[in-house]
Amino acid sequence: MxxxxxxxxxxTLEATRPLPVLAGIALRVAVVLAVWSQRRRTxxxxxxxxxxxxxxxxxxxEIARAEARRPFWLG
Known part of the structure; x- marks a missing residue:
């Protein structure tokens, strides 16, 4: 979720105003890192x-153990 x-x-951010290429890449990296961090914590x-x-x-x-063992980079 x-x-x-x-x-x-x-x-929403990209739709309101186009970002410079480097800023767009940095934003996507930040989003991926935030998602990975949340998966790791949960x-x-x-x-x-x-x-x-x-x-x-x-x-x-058993399902909880299997999910807890999954690497954070896998969705």
């Missing part, structure tokens, strides 16, 4: 949840 918000903000938090907490949010422990 946040990735959609980042991309939406990027599209996967670390997911790995810290115990079985009881996972049941509360409706996630099987």
């Amino acid at each position: 946040t990735q959609i918000a980042y991309r939406s903000a990027l599209a 996967r670390i938090a997911l790995a810290d949840l115990d079985a009881h907490m996972l049941r509360d949010i409706g996630i099987e422990p």
